[in-house]
Each structure stands twice: as structure tokens, then as C-alpha cells.
Amino acid sequence: MAASLVISAPASGVGKTTLTLALARAWRNRGLNVQCFKSGPDYIDPAFHAAATGRASVNVDSWAMDRSAVAHLVSRGGNADVVLAEGSMGLFDGVAARGVSGTGATADIAEMLGWPVVLVIDPSGQAQTAAAIAAGLRDYRAGVRLGGVVLNRVASPRHEDLVRRALNEAGIKVFGALPRHAEISLPKRHLGLVQAEEQAEIGKLIDEAARFVAEHVDLDAVLHSAGKWSPQAVANGLNVRPPGQRIALARDAAFSFVYPHMLEAWRAAGAEIVPFSPLADEVPDASADVCWLPGGYPELHAGKIAGNARFRSGLRAFAETRPVHGECGGYMVLGAGLTDADGIRHEMTGLLGLETSFAKRRMHLGYRLAELAAPMPGHKPGARLRGHEFHYSTILAQPDTPLAIVHDATGAVIAETGSRRGHATGTFFHLIAEDR
Structure with missing residues (x-):
């Protein structure tokens, strides 16, 4: 014990x-x-x-x-x-x-x-x-x-x-x-x-x-x-499904956050995770069936991301045939542009139309319950996803089709709905679990 x-x-x-x-x-x-x-x-x-x-x-x-x-x-x-x-x-x-x-x-x-x-x-x-x-x-x-x-x-x-x-x-x-x-x-x-x-x-x-x-x-x-x-035996564990069988996962100083239990659950379900570094101008593995861009601090590396043409073109090519999903910082990088704290706009990958700015700071903090209006990798329409949002970026434009109806912990509907366009989806919240 x-x-x-x-x-x-x-x-x-x-x-x-x-x-x-x-x-x-x-x-x-x-x-x-x-x-x-x-x-x-x-x-x-x-x-x-x-x-x-x-x-x-x-x-x-x-x-x-x-x-x-x-x-x-x-x-x-x-x-x-x-x-x-x-x-x-x-x-x-x-x-x-x-x-x-x-x-x-x-x-x-x-x-x-x-x-x-x-x-x-x-x-x-x-x-x-x-x-x-x-x-x-x-x-x-x-x-x-x-x-x-x-x-x-x-x-x-x-x-x-x-x-x-x-x-x-x-x-x-x-x-x-x-x-x-x-x-x-x-x-x-x-x-x-x-x-x-x-x-x-x-x-x-x-x-x-x-x-x-x-x-x-x-x-x-x-x-x-x-x-x-001492641990007690449980009938079932986490209700987490992997977004694909072979997952290209962005992983470096700009894309450093994903909940550890999520990665463990993906692997436990038989998925293979293949990391790559956008900051090193790498592209998703060609044999992957889905690409996942987690959160982190892309605003601190926005110039480098904008300048890494191989990464940006490679991700766009991947998204022509396979799903790409971004969470928070990853969502921002899937967008059209990111304005840093100095007011300089950096072109992102353009898979979504999202425009965000750190020059106009506004804190977004709290639990989120999202009801999916469309599928995202690993989850079907109608799924209820629980997560957490924490960032200081301001949404300048979010023109694409909303991915979900998103509520805060009080049940109030919020504007950060996430987006979808083609094979690309993104959310501002970090996924923790799906309701059973």
C-alpha cells in the first residue's frame, strides 16, 4: 500500500x-x-x-x-x-x-x-x-x-x-x-x-x-x-479514442502541450504516434492517416513558423487527403494569420481562416463542453467533449463553419466555437475526455 x-x-x-x-x-x-x-x-x-x-x-x-x-x-x-x-x-x-x-x-x-x-x-x-x-x-x-x-x-x-x-x-x-x-x-x-x-x-x-x-x-x-x-479495480477507464491509427504529432517548443493521459490512451488503443517538428521545418509523416497540432507557444515562434515554407506547404498537402486537427496554439497555426505581441502579423498555414492577435490581449480561461456539429478526428458528430481553454489571444476573425456549440462551465454559449474547412478542424480548448 x-x-x-x-x-x-x-x-x-x-x-x-x-x-x-x-x-x-x-x-x-x-x-x-x-x-x-x-x-x-x-x-x-x-x-x-x-x-x-x-x-x-x-x-x-x-x-x-x-x-x-x-x-x-x-x-x-x-x-x-x-x-x-x-x-x-x-x-x-x-x-x-x-x-x-x-x-x-x-x-x-x-x-x-x-x-x-x-x-x-x-x-x-x-x-x-x-x-x-x-x-x-x-x-x-x-x-x-x-x-x-x-x-x-x-x-x-x-x-x-x-x-x-x-x-x-x-x-x-x-x-x-x-x-x-x-x-x-x-x-x-x-x-x-x-x-x-x-x-x-x-x-x-x-x-x-x-x-x-x-x-x-x-x-x-x-x-x-x-x-x-491501494488502487481499486475499475470496470472501465478513460473514454478516449485515438484520432487515427498512425498519428503525426507536432512536437517541439512551439507545440509542447497535450495532456499525457491522452497520448497514453491513444497508444493503449493501438495507435502509433510519429512526432515531427514544425520549428525544424519538418512535415507530417507521409504514412500517417491523421495529423494533430497540440497547443504550446506558437506566438513566441511565429516568425520562424511563417518562414518554414516546407512545413507549411507539407501540411497543406497532407490536409488535401487526410484530417488535420489543431488545439489552441495548433488551431492558431492552422489559421490564416497570427499577430504577435509587437503587432507584427505572421502568415500561418491557411488551412482555416482564423485570425488571432496577441497585440490585443484578452484572457480566455475555463472549462469547456463542446457538442460537435461535425466530426473531428476520433469523435463523431453529436459527441460531447470536455476540455479546458487558457490563452491570451484575441479572435480577429473566425469565418469558417463552426465545429461545435461550445459552453462554459456555467452552461453559457461562448464564441470560441472552433472551425472546420475541408479536412481541417480546430478548437481553442484542449481535449480532456469525451462524455460516456
Whole structure:
């Protein structure tokens, strides 16, 4: 049986990722096998988890996935000594309307799996009030069990003593207190953390975080508070079908994001994935029966993409006879043009008429439920697809036939319908799962 924990907090930005990576690496350094998961749709943290543990991490999401899908995904932790699920936002933060098995809140996953929660509390600008916050989180939902807290960014020994005393009086365990230590912060970008594969020094950063946390946190006490978990047999797993038998997948710094569980499900269904690099001016494999362009940061490489004539003409030739699908950044590259943050327009592949701009920034963020009006690779008309959208581009034109009727998590219809033209389709949301 594995020791199981959820790492959460009252809010975003208090150190959940840093603590998760540090604990994972510190226990790995002790010879333990550690398996991480990410609660919610954030697509960047799992790559950091993999860097810390040496094991692939996947997302588990109560809004987009049913209980059997979550159980299927976490079963990979069955041969681990420790399983850690890193939360998103605050412990109980989710959307207003319930999805497949919850609202997307970290608390849903903690209750569903029965894993105790370790809270990261940042008491900056307060003292005893931190204990009131922790106690409120402990008591808010009966099915969620608090194991204890780790204090982060503590200002001084006196500050730590005040907070510890209040937490002890509230009956809440304190596993440790981290003084301010800016050197272990991870770089940020407009969509969150810079991705792990972009950081040559990521191993050193995680090692330093592990060393720092091991000095200030009682790792044995944290493990002692963990639940004892073993995977349960499930009748069915993910409802994910591959878009083709042989999939040409764009994969480089501009096309770096696709949910790991999607690729695993494609392979498990017998599909073969053949990566290629648009930034290296490569074209989809001629023997592939479908091409998939995932999201990433094409706006940072728009000039190079526009200048890679072999890639652009090769993709257009591929799309004359076979399906091509793009998600978010990939969708933008399938469009006619992309205007970068400096206001410079770059010609894209022109398979769709989409025009987007980063010079006019507008955040698009949230869960999406799409009802397909037409087929897209791997999915039939009428399919209900659940995904997540997060980008800062503005739509200047979306002239093609809509691919789907798309709703946000409240049920409101949104303008980002996706597009279809010929064999090309695209969506702004990243696919997580199809409703059963």
C-alpha cells in the first residue's frame, strides 16, 4: 500500500508546486518510489512532477472525468511507495456548476480517493489568523480530512512561534515552517510556470528545493499523516479514442502541450504516434492517416513558423487527403494569420481562416463542453467533449463553419466555437475526455 497525500492551500501562489516537487525529490532521494498527480486541468505542472520523480504524472479532474476514469489514472501509483496529488487554486475552489463527478475542486479528488490533505499556508501579513483559515478549511467539508500544514514564507522565529501556537491550540499539526527563500522560486510566464523542458537547470532547482524543505519540514511526520491507499479495480477507464491509427504529432517548443493521459490512451488503443517538428521545418509523416497540432507557444515562434515554407506547404498537402486537427496554439497555426505581441502579423498555414492577435490581449480561461456539429478526428458528430481553454489571444476573425456549440462551465454559449474547412478542424480548448 502507498502512502497517499494531497498537497493543497487556501489559494493560488502560496507554494504548492514547490512543496510538491521538494517532497517528491526528498523522498526519492531516500530511495522511495514517488508518483505524482495534478488535480485539475493545469498542463504544465505534470512535467515538473516527472522531472522530480522520474515517473510520468497525469491530470485527474472531477469536472471532466468520472470516478472510474480518475480511479483508472491513479492506479499507476499502485507500485509506488508514496503518491502525491498537487491541487490547483484553493482547496475548495471549483466552478459553479457540477461537472461529471464534481466541480473541479481539489477537495473533490481528496474526498473521492480518501487521501488526507497537507495544506501550504502562507502567513505573510498575519499570525493567528492563519490558524483560523486552516481550521476553517479543515471543517468546511466533512469528507475531506486534514493531515496538517506546512508554513511557507515565514518572516521570523517570532512570527513562526505565533502561528505555531495558534495552530496547536486549534489541534492542527505543523510539519514545518519555511523561511523566505527566493532562490528556489520557479520562473513564470503568462500561462503559468515556464515548462519543465525549457529549463536546463530544473534538476538543480528541484534538488535545492528538496534540500531546503528537508531542513525545515519533518518528512517522517508528513509520511506518518498520510493515508494508506491501494488502487481499486475499475470496470472501465478513460473514454478516449485515438484520432487515427498512425498519428503525426507536432512536437517541439512551439507545440509542447497535450495532456499525457491522452497520448497514453491513444497508444493503449493501438495507435502509433510519429512526432515531427514544425520549428525544424519538418512535415507530417507521409504514412500517417491523421495529423494533430497540440497547443504550446506558437506566438513566441511565429516568425520562424511563417518562414518554414516546407512545413507549411507539407501540411497543406497532407490536409488535401487526410484530417488535420489543431488545439489552441495548433488551431492558431492552422489559421490564416497570427499577430504577435509587437503587432507584427505572421502568415500561418491557411488551412482555416482564423485570425488571432496577441497585440490585443484578452484572457480566455475555463472549462469547456463542446457538442460537435461535425466530426473531428476520433469523435463523431453529436459527441460531447470536455476540455479546458487558457490563452491570451484575441479572435480577429473566425469565418469558417463552426465545429461545435461550445459552453462554459456555467452552461453559457461562448464564441470560441472552433472551425472546420475541408479536412481541417480546430478548437481553442484542449481535449480532456469525451462524455460516456
